[in-house]
Amino acid sequence: MSYPVEQNEKFTAYANPERLVSTEWLAAAIEGGALNDGKLVVVESDEDVLLYETGHIPGAVKVDWHTDLNDEVTRDYVDGNAFAALAAAKGISRDTTVVIYGDKSNWWAAYALWVFTLFGHEDVRLLDGGRDKWIAEGRELTTDVPAPAAGDYPVVERNDAPIRAFKDDVLAHLGKPLIDVRSPEEYTGQRTHMPAYPEEGALRGGHIPTAASIPWARAAAEDGTYRTRPELEALYLGEAGLTEGDDVVAYCRIGERSSHTWFALKYLLGFETVRNYDGSWTEWGNAVRVPIVKGAERGSVPAGAR
Amino acid sequence: MSTYALPTALAEIVDDFQALTEPDRLQLLLEFSRALPELPERLRDHPELLEQVVECQSPLFLTIETEKDDAGSPAAFRLFFKAPPEAPTTRGFAGVLHEGLDGLTAEEILAVPDDMPELLGLTRAITPLRMRGMTAMLGRIKRKVAASARLQS
Numbered sequence: 001m002s003y004p005v006e007q008n009e010k011f012t013a014y015a016n017p018e019r020l021v022s023t024e025w026l027a028a029a030i031e032g033g034a035l036n037d038g039k040l041v042v043v044e045s046d047e048d049v050l051l052y053e054t055g056h057i058p059g060a061v062k063v064d065w066h067t068d069l070n071d072e073v074t075r076d077y078v079d080g081n082a083f084a085a086l087a088a089a090k091g092i093s094r095d096t097t098v099v100i101y102g103d104k105s106n107w108w109a110a111y112a113l114w115v116f117t118l119f120g121h122e123d124v125r126l127l128d129g130g131r132d133k134w135i136a137e138g139r140e141l142t143t144d145v146p147a148p149a150a151g152d153y154p155v156v157e158r159n160d161a162p163i164r165a166f167k168d169d170v171l172a173h174l175g176k177p178l179i180d181v182r183s184p185e186e187y188t189g190q191r192t193h194m195p196a197y198p199e200e201g202a203l204r205g206g207h208i209p210t211a212a213s214i215p216w217a218r219a220a221a222e223d224g225t226y227r228t229r230p231e232l233e234a235l236y237l238g239e240a241g242l243t244e245g246d247d248v249v250a251y252c253r254i255g256e257r258s259s260h261t262w263f264a265l266k267y268l269l270g271f272e273t274v275r276n277y278d279g280s281w282t283e284w285g286n287a288v289r290v291p292i293v294k295g296a297e298r299g300s301v302p303a304g305a306r
Numbered sequence: 307m308s309t310y311a312l313p314t315a316l317a318e319i320v321d322d323f324q325a326l327t328e329p330d331r332l333q334l335l336l337e338f339s340r341a342l343p344e345l346p347e348r349l350r351d352h353p354e355l356l357e358q359v360v361e362c363q364s365p366l367f368l369t370i371e372t373e374k375d376d377a378g379s380p381a382a383f384r385l386f387f388k389a390p391p392e393a394p395t396t397r398g399f400a401g402v403l404h405e406g407l408d409g410l411t412a413e414e415i416l417a418v419p420d421d422m423p424e425l426l427g428l429t430r431a432i433t434p435l436r437m438r439g440m441t442a443m444l445g446r447i448k449r450k451v452a453a454s455a456r457l458q459s
Contacts, residue, residue, distance in 0.1 A: 049432055050336050050394035066433040103392060 003029075003040050003097035003123065011128075013229040015270025019263070020128045020226070021099055026057070027139055035059040038151060041092050044131065045112035046103040055141035057101070057134060061090040061148065065108045065256065069115045080155040083119050091148025094121070094156075101127035101134065105217060105224040111259040114276055118158045126263065129225040136223065163262070165249045165275035167283055170208065171290065174301045177242055178211035179250040181261045182281065186253070187213040189294040201253065202285025206294040208251065209301050212240035216257040219264045232269055242271070251277035251284070311417045312425075316406030323426040332431055338401030339394040345386055356388055359439065359446050365389065366396050366443060370450050372458070373409075380411040381458065383451055395432060399423065399440040403447065412455035416448055 006025040011017035021029075026042070034040040042060040044052045052062040063069065068086055071078055078086070092098060098116060102109035106126055116124045127134070135141065165173065180187050189205030207213070218235055221227050227235070236242050248271055250258040255278025262276040277284075284290055293299030312320060323331050349355055349369065356367035367388040372381040385408045387400035407415055423440040 048393055048395045049436065050332060050339065050398065051392060053332070053336050054339075054391070054394050066435070067431060072430075 014268040016267040019125050019267040021125050023134050040097045043100045045108045047108050058142045065111050080157050084153040084155045087153040088151045091151045093151040098124040101130045103131050105220040106130040107260050110263045111256040114259040119156050132224045165277040167279050170277050173249050177246050177248045180207045180211040180213050181216035181252045181258045188296050201282050204285045206292040209291050209293045209299045214240050216260045247273040249275050249277050251280040253281045255280050313414045319406050320425045328431050335398035339398035342397050342401040359443050382409045412451050415451045
C-alpha cells in the first residue's frame, strides 16, 4: 500500500480497513497536495454518464463503467491493453493509490473497483459514503477537468478466476451459498412493471435456487456509508446464514449492485473466496435449462442440475 | 432512419446533435439538462399529478396538459417534467423532448418515430441501456397524448 492507510474506529473493525477512506481523510489528503505527484488518484464512477460534468471532487478524473470498462463488442470487460491505456490516460500508474467514489452509495464505484481488481491493481479503495456524502457535508466541488500527466501502466492480463464467476461456475457452485442482491420483486419473479411495458431484460423471472435475498442497499446506511461490522454480520452471517470460510457467489442483474455486496463480503467481513457473477440475471434469466426458483422461498437444488 | 416526420423544433435539435462530435454531443445534452424548466407551482406541490417513467434509471416524472383556443383548431399539448439534478442524462433528454415537442398538437407528437432518441447520435456514448429510458420517456408521452386525444374526439 503506497499511501498511508486511514485509522479510525469504524474501519478498524473491518477485515481490510485499508480498503476504505473517509471523506475527512480524502479532503485532508487533497488539501495536503496528495494529488500532485500521481501517488494518489481520485476516480469518480457514476451511473449517470454526465454527473461528473455537473461537478466533482477537485482533481478527480472520470471513469465511466460502461464506455471505459466494458468491451464495446463482446459482453466482457476491456483487455489488458485497453485497461493500461485507460489507466495511463487518467494519470494512474501500477503503484498508484486509487480512491474511487460515485453516486448511489458507491454502487458503480464498487463496480469500477471490482474491475480494477480483475487487473490486480493492488491499492484501490472506496470513499465511504461516496459522492452524496461529500456533497451533503458541503465539501468543495469543481467542474474543472484535470489533465493529469500520463501514468505508467503495464499491460496486465486480467485474472478473472478469483473474484469473477461465469454461468458454468455458478452451476458448479450450486449447493454452496449464493446472495441475490436484487429487489424483492426481482427475487420472487413478480417484477412490477407498467402495463404495455414488457420487461425486456430477461425472459424468465425468479432467482437461482438456494440464493439468499439480501438487497444490496441494506449494506449501506442512510448516508451511503457501509454499515458497521456488527450490522453487516447480522445481515450476512445472521440473516443470509453465511458462515466463516464459506465460498460465496453474489449476483444481481448485470453485476453492478452485486459488486457493492462483493466488496462488503470480501473486504469488510473478510470472506476469502467471494465471486461476483456479472452475467447475473440478464444471463441466467435468459439461459436455456438452468434451474430457477420463483417466489420468496430460497428453494432447493434440483437433482441433476449440476 | 430519417427525420422527415419530425416536427421542426425537434428536427433542428437532431441536426444540432448530429453536427457535433461525440464529446460535444454530451456537452449539448448537459446544456439541455440545465435548460429543463422547473415545474409550475400548481404541479410542484402535487406529485400525484405526475407519472413516473420506471424504465429510466433515475426518477423521472412527467405529465401533459392540453390548451385549446376558441377557434376550434387542434389542442396544443404542454409537457411537464421533473427529474433531480443528480440525473443530468435523464434531465437532458427531458429537456430535448420539452424543447422539441412542447406546444405541439397530438397529430404532430404522435408522428414522431419511436426510435427518435437514436437520431441524437448518443447511443455509443450513453450506452443502449441508458437510451432505453429515453425511448420509454417518449413512448409514455405518446401514449398519454393518444389517450387524451381519444377522450377529446
